[in-house]
Amino acid sequence: MLAYHKTIWLNNVVFLLWVMVILQVEAANDAEILLKFKQSLLNTDALSTWETSNVQPCTNNTRNWVGVICNRGSLFGLQLENMKLKGTIDIDTLAQLSTLRTISVMNNSLDGPFPAINKLGRLRSVFFSYNNFSGEIHDDAFEHMAVLKKVHLANNSFTGNVPKSLANLAMLLEVTLENNQFYGHVPNFKSSELKVFNISNNYFDGQVPPFLAHMNTSTYLGNPGLCGSPLPACKPSIHKNSLSMVLIIVITVALLLFMTGVFIVLTKYRGTNTGKQITARDVEMLPHEKAKLKQGGNDLYPNNQARALERPTSYKKSDNGKLCFLRNDRQKFEMQDLLKASAEVLGSGSFGSSYKAAIIGGPTFVVKRFRQMNNVGKEEFQELIKKLGRLRHPNLLPLVAFFHKRDEKLIISDFVENGSLASHLHGKRTPDQPGLRWSTRLKIIKGVARGLAYLYRELAELALPHGHLKSSNVLLDDKFEPLLSDYAFTPLINKEHGEQVMAAYKSPEFTQNNTITKKTDVWCLGILILEILTGKFPANYLKHGKGGNDELATWVDSVIKEEWSSEMFDMEMRASRSCKGEMLKLLKIGMWCCEWNEEKRWSLRDAVEKIEELKEMDNDDLADFPSGRSFSSESSYSRIASITTEEVV
Known part of the structure; x- marks a missing residue:
């Protein structure tokens, strides 16, 4: 056994x-x-x-x-x-x-x-x-x-x-x-x-x-x-007895239009159509054809460079709808000119699609086609857009013109060649394209703060003077000066959609209490500061609905409390040892702006004042910052307050 x-x-x-x-x-x-x-x-x-x-x-x-x-x-x-x-x-x-x-x-x-x-x-x-x-x-x-x-x-x-x-x-x-x-x-x-x-x-x-x-x-x-539910009901289908007659009418009209079109083309372009660029007026495509075109491989648009701008669904020759210009220092053009423009699809954002449209013989603009403004009335829409069109600040993207119909709303702005801050922080870069140095990032965040402060002064009546502040809505000109875009649209966007996608609705106060205040934009500024310093994208922005746990701010907090290291800064900034103290100051500003307790969160005025004091090079200590709590725990702020410039280097 x-x-x-x-x-x-x-x-x-x-x-x-x-x-x-x-x-x-x-x-x-x-x-x-x-x-x-x-x-x-x-x-x-x-x-x-x-x-x-x-x-x-x-x-x-x-x-x-x-x-x-x-x-x-x-x-x-x-x-x-x-x-x-x-x-x-x-x-x-x-x-x-x-x-x-x-x-x-x-x-x-x-x-x-x-x-x-x-x-x-x-x-x-x-x-x-x-x-x-x-x-x-x-x-x-x-x-x-x-x-x-x-x-x-x-x-x-x-x-x-x-x-x-x-x-x-x-x-x-x-x-x-x-x-x-x-x-x-x-x-x-x-x-x-x-x-x-x-x-x-x-x-x-x-x-x-x-x-x-x-x-x-x-x-x-x-x-x-x-x-169909939960969307509006589908239109009833046509009865079989009338279907044949409808088909006959449709086919007849289509043939007449086709023959008329052929005649016009032959008359107008006979002997002169060689090498003509095809535009939105030449080709009308179904949505799935546009989708295929975006992937390339279409002989009409070699190398996928030029694409047709979608014709506004409610614009017809019989309409009196016209582009309404907001600035006198931009070249004027008509809706027909816009429809003739060669266009490139830039992408589909939170509010709708964006196109880069090059006016024939004129400048290039960005046309944003808004899908989520159907609940706003014409007068309310025009009043706010015209007010935004009157804003003038070097750190705001100018609105150039707009088009309003019940089912069609276009907003036209300048095209910024250098792209967004998000593309420079997280996107593709050519081998010869340098990364963002500390001095450049400091210039960007100062410009963002100035632009936001201007919105707070000029749009004091709005609960959210910006409402959607994030790195993809910060455009950079050729000198890397920031231009805020998509600002002050909160009153126009359908409320249900806005609460799903806009940055302000990821804030702690909305997540917990369904409230937003003037300090909500400050929270967005704080997240943007942390993103600029760490090079990490705020993951909760990817989620629809309420923000939930803010991974970026939580990660920064945990690093400060447990295992502080200068490696938390984006590697493209680590080479400069002479500015780590200033970087640390900006980190503290970001944390004060991200304070979860809204009452203890800095006001925009406090944040802007401290941002303006930052310099490219270290030349003083951190004693000028007030003592207090961080956005999530007292121990975290005590820890960061005790970190010296020497420890960061």
Whole structure:
């Protein structure tokens, strides 16, 4: 009997040793696989801890490599968010990770077509939002992924229909496809557990499936062809008896228009049409055709440079609608000139689509086509826009003109060639394009503060003089002077939509108490300061609805309390040792502006005064700052107040 128990004990020991050997081999393999995967990416500075297979990614539940998620000593997931990664995803290499269950590459610059994700059949979560992926997703892209629960593909350039294999997944909990160019009908999703769903700002048409009718209206906004609960009811279909007559009339009218058009073209352009640039007046495209055109490959627009500007749906020759100019120092033009302009799609933002329009023989403007202003009256719209048009400040983007119809609202502003602050902090850069130095960032934040202070003086009656202050709404001219854009639109934007997407509604006071005040813009300024200093994107801005936990401010707070290091500053600024004290002062200003307790948060006046005192070089200490609390804990402010310039360097 004793010998039997000894045999059992020895067998168990051998089995445990065998399991340990297997786990060690698997860990070694994981390290080698991840190193190979890293080689397929570009701009991998954030993956500096991925260096050698001698150091394993995971030790029990502790991660040794940045961006990995560990579970019982195994690699459970990859969380490679906000790392400025470029290139394409090497799925074949990742498929060798047998324990991989979740992957997130949100807010990078990865591109190419949708990866063959079904090679990772055991995945539970896929987070690909806020990248540069493009093209159609094949119908079988999600086949054999029975345990997949979360799919986030928002804010890319995907086109085509929603894959049937995605709609057929039975365990789906979350699907976000907003701000792409998907088109066609919304499929019937089979999952009865779908909790998060968003397809806003695409080109879907037809009726919302009854199974999805309980979702919030914001889920479907920005798809003009959609109808049915919770959207307005679909128009009744034409009776079969009258259908033939309608078809005959439509075909007859179409033929007459076609023949008339051919005659006009031949008469007007005979012998002179060689090399003519095709414009919006020449080609009228359906939404899905526009989506395909944006991906390139159309002979009408070589290299995807010039694209047709969408014709305003309510503008007809018989209308008296005209562009209303807000400035006398800009060249005037008519709506017809705008429709003839060659245009480039800049993107689909929080409020609608933006186009770069080059007027023939004239300047270049940005045309913003607003989708979410349908609840505002004409007089209210014109009164506020005209008031904004009268604003004059070197740090505000000038509004040039506007167009108003019941179903069509355009706002035209100057085109700023240098792009947004967000693109310089987080976007693609050419090899010869320098990063943002401390002196440049200080110039930017001072300009932002001055522009915001001007809005507070001139628009004192508004609860939110800006309302949507974030890095993508700070444009930079050729001298890197900032220009605030999308300011003071809060009274015009449909309230339900504004609360879903605008920066002000991510603030603690709205998240907790559904309130906004003049200090809400100050909170947005604080987040912008932290973003400029750290180079990290505020992740809660990516979410629709209330802000929830503010990851950026919380991360800064935790670093200050637990493991202070000057490496929290963006690496592009770390080289300058003579300005770390001033950088630290700006960090403290940002934290005071991010104070969760609104009563203790600085006023804009206090913040602007302290920002104006900052210098490019260190020449004094930190004693001029008041003592007090940080935005989340007293110990944090005490810690940062005790940090010296020498400790930062």
